Amino acid sequence: MLGKWSSADGSFKRQRSVFQEPISSDHPVFKPAKGRYWLYVSLACPWAHRTLITRALKGLTSVIGVSVVHWHLDAQGWRFLTADEQTRQKAFKDGIFESQAGGIASAKLDKSSHLANVANDSARLFSDATFDPNQHAARLSELYYKADPDYNARFTVPVLWDTQTQTIVSNESAQIIRTLNSGVLDEFAGEEATKIDLVPSELESQIDEFNAWVYDNINNGVYKTGFAESAAVYENEVTNVFAHLNRVESILSEKYGKLKQKYHRLDEVLAHYYTVGEQLTEADVRLYTTIIRFDPVYVQHFKCNFTTIRDGYPHIHLWMQNLYWNNAAFRLTTDFDHIKLHYTRSHTRINPLGITPLGPIPDIKPLVD
Structure with a gap:
């Protein structure tokens, strides 16, 4: 069944x-x-x-x-x-x-x-x-x-x-x-x-808080959009997905700006360019698996087509590229x-x-x- x-x-x-x-x-x-x-x-x-x-x-x-x-x-x-x-x-x-x-x-x-x-x-x-x-x-x-x-x-x-x-x-x-x-x-x-350690104790509460709204509105949000069987439900869910992508973009944009002031080279910035804190955490792992699928399938298949990650969200796009190209654990499992x-x-x-x-x-x- x-x-x-x-x-x-x-x-x-x-x-x-x-x-x-x-x-x-x-x-x-x-x-x-x-x-x-x-x-x-x-x-x-x-x-x-x-x-x-x-x-x-x-x-x-x-x-x-x-x-x-x-x-x-x-x-x-x-x-x-x-x-x-x-x-x-x-x-x-x-x-x-x-x-x-x-x-x-x-x-x-x-x-x-x-x-x-x-x-x-x-x-x-x-x-x-x-x-x-x-x-x-x-x-x-x-x-x-x-x-x-x-x-x-x-x-x-x-x-x-x-x-x-x-x-x-x-x-x-x-x-x-x-x-x-x-x-x-x-x-x-x-x-x-x-x-x-993907959940360091000093960041655990922030990771849990980030995961909670990302899960409901982005990770699961694309599914609620794609499997909606009424126009009203679809329109509500797709709007919600992009509202929360905007929220992630804002977080990463602010973080990128601060890192650029702190470090001179892009590789130095990217070494600290993560969603929670300045180190790789579970929050990055959980968000990545949705974002890496967004342009290839969610845009067309789940009708999440306000824009693409590569065209509409430059800071999310850079964050995703950094994980994929600079970390084999992400690249080789995708x-x-x-x-x-x-x-x-x-x-x-x-x-x-x-x-x-x-x-x-x-x-x-x-x-x-």
């Missing part, structure tokens, strides 16, 4: 995450360990993207494995690809799962000019999706039913899975990234370990092919012909000094 997207008045209602357990030495079941936990993600989904970025930033790519579902979401939910044992052995031998994007390299292999020729049933292993090495599941739904045989809602990503007890730890992205940032798994990271294909081929009520626009070109502009 996938559940309804909209309520009776035509407005989008986001499903509440059912599984929300932490990993902790004090937890009766979910103790810290290397190789015990596994992430199931979609490269197209902004909520799942948060967890991939955090996993990479914290140096946990060798601690927590990743499987990637197919970009096409059909009536039965997310699916994996199957692979014979020889292919699986070669994949692990070649270290394919060491990459921060979970073994997916389609952004490098399949350029946007080819998107129109990719069918919804495309089965390119490690390009369209990976397989599930834990439960050998064909569908994400199988993991949900394994964790709860009576589960009756949508099968959402991300999923943090415990391979030891064979159940879901959490399917709430906000909680998962807090768990990954908490440090409970840092000791297992070895040489990949980093000292990054797959524009999965993003474009998923939205335009999966939402048949919005785009019944399933034609994937080739633009914008480029997906993201280069960062120019």
Whole structure:
């Protein structure tokens, strides 16, 4: 059962995450360990993207494995690809799962000019999706039913899975990234370990406050706009999205001005150019996954077309470019092919012909000094 997207008045209602357990030495079941936990993600989904970025930033790519579902979401939910044992052995031998994007390299292999020729049933292993090495599941739904045989809602990503007890730890992205940032798994990271703290105590209240209004009005706002099923609801939601983008632009504009007075070179400015404080925080991670999708899909597919980020919001645009081009954790986990294909081929009520626009070109502009 996938559940309804909209309520009776035509407005989008986001499903509440059912599984929300932490990993902790004090937890009766979910103790810290290397190789015990596994992430199931979609490269197209902004909520799942948060967890991939955090996993990479914290140096946990060798601690927590990743499987990637197919970009096409059909009536039965997310699916994996199957692979014979020889292919699986070669994949692990070649270290394919060491990459921060979970073994997916389609952004490098399949350029946007080819998107129109990719069918919804495309089965390119490690390009369209990976397989599930834990439960050998064909569908994400199988993991949900394994964790709860009576589960009756949508099968959402991300999923943090415990391979030891064979159940879901959490399917709430906000909680998962807090768990990954908490440090409970840092000791297992070895040489990949980093000292990054995305929620430093002195900034936590500011981060929480920023996240709260960004989530409701921008992260979820684009969905409330795109899935609106009445003109009145759509017009209200799209206006609200851009009002809050204006708010972010104002914050970053003021910050950029102060940094320019403090530092002389652009690279020095960009080293401190973040939404909360002068360091990379969870607030940047959570906002980025919406902004990076804005021009490629939200403008046309969700009708968020007052303007684009690149043309209408110079300070947000620079902030996004800085994260993408100057931080591999953001760049290597961003797959524009999965993003474009998923939205335009999966939402048949919005785009019944399933034609994937080739633009914008480029997906993201280069960062120019």
